[in-house]
Amino acid sequence: MTDRDDFDPDVLDLLARAVAPTTPPPTLRGRLFGRIAGRDRVLPFLDRFANLCDLPSDEAQAHLHEIDKDDAWEEMTDGVRFFDFEGGPAIGDAHGGLVRVAPGAKFPMHTHVGEERILVLQGSAEDDQGRVFRPGDVIVSADGTAHEVRTVGDVEVIYAAVVVALEFPETEDGG
Numbered sequence: 001m002t003d004r005d006d007f008d009p010d011v012l013d014l015l016a017r018a019v020a021p022t023t024p025p026p027t028l029r030g031r032l033f034g035r036i037a038g039r040d041r042v043l044p045f046l047d048r049f050a051n052l053c054d055l056p057s058d059e060a061q062a063h064l065h066e067i068d069k070d071d072a073w074e075e076m077t078d079g080v081r082f083f084d085f086e087g088g089p090a091i092g093d094a095h096g097g098l099v100r101v102a103p104g105a106k107f108p109m110h111t112h113v114g115e116e117r118i119l120v121l122q123g124s125a126e127d128d129q130g131r132v133f134r135p136g137d138v139i140v141s142a143d144g145t146a147h148e149v150r151t152v153g154d155v156e157v158i159y160a161a162v163v164v165a166l167e168f169p170e171t172e173d174g175g
Contacts, residue, residue, distance in 0.1 A: 054088025079105025
């Protein structure tokens with residue numbers, strides 16, 4: 001086995017220069033960027049999403065394809081929208097949903113009634129305890145725990161959630 005310190009930086013530089021730069025063909029480049037930016041950008045999480053919500057793959061994919069349809073979402077608070085759907089029998093009394101949190105917005109302080117499980121599909125978020133969540137992360141919040149979550153960076157956060165209920169503290173104006 002070779003130690004990393006055994007490599008001569010000049011040799012590495014020569015090797016790097018020996019490789020000709022390549023550009024993918026325009027059709028491949030277009031397909032790649034289309035997948036990254038389009039509705040299929042979250043499909044790498046399809047199996048995990050289907051498992052989380054106890055849905056057949058085709059039904060789970062149909063829900064994920066709703067991500068970019070503005071009319072599928074309901075506003076919850078300023079900068080937070082949601083899309084609810086029925087999960088499979090394994091989620092019991094819980095229900096499934098997708099949540100969008102705009103850059104600079106936060107999902108308000110809430111207490112979980114029953115366990116909540118979420119799968120981050122896009123963007124990064126941080127809770128009030130300083131934990132940062134990124135795409136692919138699964139977060140389990142126990143019954144009775146409370147927190148708020150805000151976006152990190154300039155990308156909208158989208159996550160799937162399976163939750164029984166949430167309780168929100170009353171505001172000063174009684175809302």
